[in-house]
Amino acid sequence: xxxxxxxxxxxxxxxxxxxxxxPTGPNREAFVEILPGTPTMxxxxxxxxxxxxxxxxxFEAARLAKGGTLKAGEYRFDHPAKMSEVYxxxxxxxxxxxxxxxxxxxxLFDIAQRIETANLGTKEKFLAAAREDVNLIAELDPGAxxxxxxxxxxxxxxxxxxxxxxMLTAMVKRFRQAAAGLGLRANYHRVVTVASLVERETPxxxxxxxxxxxxxxxxxxxxxxxxxxxxxYAALLDGRYRGxxxxxxxxxxxxxxxxxxxxxxxxxxCNPGMASLKAAMNPARTDYLYFVxxxxxxxxxxxxxxxxxxxxxxxxxxxxxxxxxxxx
Numbered sequence: 001x002x003x004x005x006x007x008x009x010x011x012x013x014x015x016x017x018x019x020x021x022x023p024t025g026p027n028r029e030a031f032v033e034i035l036p037g038t039p040t041m042x043x044x045x046x047x048x049x050x051x052x053x054x055x056x057x058x059f060e061a062a063r064l065a066k067g068g069t070l071k072a073g074e075y076r077f078d079h080p081a082k083m084s085e086v087y088x089x090x091x092x093x094x095x096x097x098x099x100x101x102x103x104x105x106x107x108l109f110d111i112a113q114r115i116e117t118a119n120l121g122t123k124e125k126f127l128a129a130a131r132e133d134v135n136l137i138a139e140l141d142p143g144a145x146x147x148x149x150x151x152x153x154x155x156x157x158x159x160x161x162x163x164x165x166x167m168l169t170a171m172v173k174r175f176r177q178a179a180a181g182l183g184l185r186a187n188y189h190r191v192v193t194v195a196s197l198v199e200r201e202t203p204x205x206x207x208x209x210x211x212x213x214x215x216x217x218x219x220x221x222x223x224x225x226x227x228x229x230x231x232x233y234a235a236l237l238d239g240r241y242r243g244x245x246x247x248x249x250x251x252x253x254x255x256x257x258x259x260x261x262x263x264x265x266x267x268x269x270c271n272p273g274m275a276s277l278k279a280a281m282n283p284a285r286t287d288y289l290y291f292v293x294x295x296x297x298x299x300x301x302x303x304x305x306x307x308x309x310x311x312x313x314x315x316x317x318x319x320x321x322x323x324x325x326x327x328x
Contacts, residue, residue, distance in 0.1 A: 022082070023080035023082050023085075024051065024052070024053065024054055024080055024081075024083075026050070026051060026052070026078065026079075026080075027080075029077065029078040030050050030051075030052065030076075030077050030078075031074055031075065031076055031077075031096065031160075032046055032047060032052070032074070032075045032077070033073070033075075034070065034071070034072050034074075034075070034090070036072040038070075038072070040059070040063050040070060041056060041060055043059075043070060044056035044059035044060055047086065050077075052086055053083050053086055054083070058083060059083060059086075059087065062087050063087070066087065066091075068091040069091070070087075070090040070091060071090060071091070071092070071093030073093060073095030073096075073159065074095055074096050074160060075089060075090065075094070075095060075096055095159060096160065097158055097159055097160075098118050098119060098120055098157070098159075098160060099156070099157050100114050100115060100118040100120065100155070100156050100158065101114070101154075101155045101156075102114065102151065102152075102153045102154060102155075102156070102171070102271065103153055104153040104199060104271075104272065104273030104276070105153075105270045105271070105272065105273070106270060106271055107271065108127060108130050108146060108147070108148050108151075109123075109127070109236055110270075111126070111151060111271070112124075112126040112127045112130070115167065118158075119160075120158055120160070120162060121163075121164060125164055126167070128164075129163075129164035129165055129168060130146050130147045130148070130151075130168060131145065131146045133147065133164075133165055133168055134146065134147065136150075136168060137150050137172060137188075140176075140188040141188050141189045141192070143189070144189070144267060145266075145267065146267070147171075147172065148196075148269070148270070149193065149195075149196050149267065149268025149269075149270070149272065150171075150175045150192065150268075151168065151171035151172065151175065151271045152171055152172075152174035152175040152177075152178050152271065152273075153273045154171075154174050156171065158170070178274055178277070179277070182274070182277055182278060182281065183281075184277065184281060189267070191277065191280045191281055192268045192272065192277070193264050193265065193267055193269075194212060194215055194216075194264065195212075195268075195272035195276040195277045195279065195280035196268035196269045196271070197211075197215060197225070197227055197229060197230065198211045198212050198215070198272065198276045198279050199270055199271075199272040199273065199276040200227075200229035200269060200270055201227065201229060201291075201293045201294070202293060202302050203294060204294050204300070207294060207301070207302050208275050208276055208278070208279035209279040209282060209283050209284040210284045210286060210288065210291075210304060211291065211302065212283035212284070213283040213284040213285065213286040213288060214288045214289060214290070214304065215227075215283075216283050217286070217287065217288060217289050218289055219263065221289070222262050222263075223289065224259055224260070224261065224262045225258040225263075225264070226258055226259050228293070229270070230256050230258045230265045230269050231245055231249050231252070231256070231257055231259060232245065232249075232269075233265070233269035234249070234252055234254035234255075234256035235249050235252070237254070237256065238252070238254065256269065286304070287306045288304040288305060288306055289305070289307075289311075290304070290305045290306075290310070290311035290314070291303060291304045291311075291314075292311075292314050292315060292318045303317065303318060
C-alpha cells in the first residue's frame with residue numbers, strides 16, 4: 001500500500017513537473033484576446049483550447065499561488081513556452097501591438113499611409129475619422145475641420161484591432177501633453193498653424209525661431225507668406241499634387257495658396273514637433289522678410305534677407321549651390 005501511495009506521489013510530481021515546466025504551444029502564431037473582467041478559469045480554458053497550456057486547473061493553481069492580476073488585451077504566441085512564462089506575460093500585460101512612428105512634419109496623408117503600412121487599417125478610414133473626430137480638439141481649436149496639426153509626432157504602439165478614433169485619441173493626448181509642457185494654453189490655432197509652416201520649411205532647430213520671425217514680420221506688413229509647403233498642401237487636399245510645384249499650383253484658387261492670399265492658411269499643414277511649436281510661441285526678433293528654405297537649399301541652411309535685392313542675391317547663390325551639388 002505504501003509502495004502504491006509512493007508511486008502515486010511520484011506520478012503526481014512527474015505530471016505536475018510536465019504540465020508546469022515542459023514547454024508547449026503553437027508552431028505558428030496564435031492570438032488570444034482577453035476581455036476586461038474575464039474570470040481566470042475562462043482565460044485558462046481559452047489557453048488550453050489553443051494548446052498554449054496543458055491544464056487549466058494547473059493554471060488556476062498558479063494564480064492562487066502567485067497572486068497578481070491578469071491583464072486584458074490581445075496576446076500573441078509564436079513558440080512553445082512553459083506555463084509560468086505564459087502566466088507571467090499575462091500578469092505583466094505583455095499585449096501584442098503594432099508600432100507606427102509619426103515623424104515631425106508628417107501631414108494627415110503621410111500618417112494615414114503609415115497606419116495602412118503598419119496593417120492598422122486603411123488610409124481612407126483613418127483620413128475620414130481625422131476629419132470627423134474634431135470634437136477631440138473642440139476646446140482647443142473650435143473651428144478646426146480636421147485634426148491636422150494636433151497629432152503629435154511620436155512612436156505609438158497600437159493593438160491590432162485599434163480603431164481610427166482610438167489611435168487619433170492617443171495622438172491628440174500626446175499633443176496635449178507636449179503643449180502643456182511648453183506652457184501653451186491659448187491661441188492654439190495660430191500657434192500650431194505657424195509651427196506647421198516652420199516645420200515644413202527647415203529641419204534645422206536653430207533656424208526655426210528665425211523662420212517664425214519671417215512669417216510674423218510678413219504678417220505684420222500684410223504681405224503674402226508665399227510659402228511653398230502650403231501650396232503643396234493645397235494640391236494634396238485637391239488630389240492634384242504631382243510631386244513638385246507647377247505654375248498652375250501657384251495660381252490655384254485655394255485659401256492654402258499663400259502666394260495668392262495674404263495671412264495664415266485656414267489651419268495647420270502638418271503636425272509640428274516640439275522645436276517648431278517653441279519657435280512659433282517665441283519667434284526671434286529680426287527684420288527679415290525673405291528666406292530661401294533649408295529644405296530646398298543644397299547647403300542645408302536657410303538664407304535670410306531683409307530686402308528683396310538681398311533675397312534675389314540669395315536665390316542666385318542657392319541656384320549656384322544646386323548646380324555645384326549636381327556636378328559632384
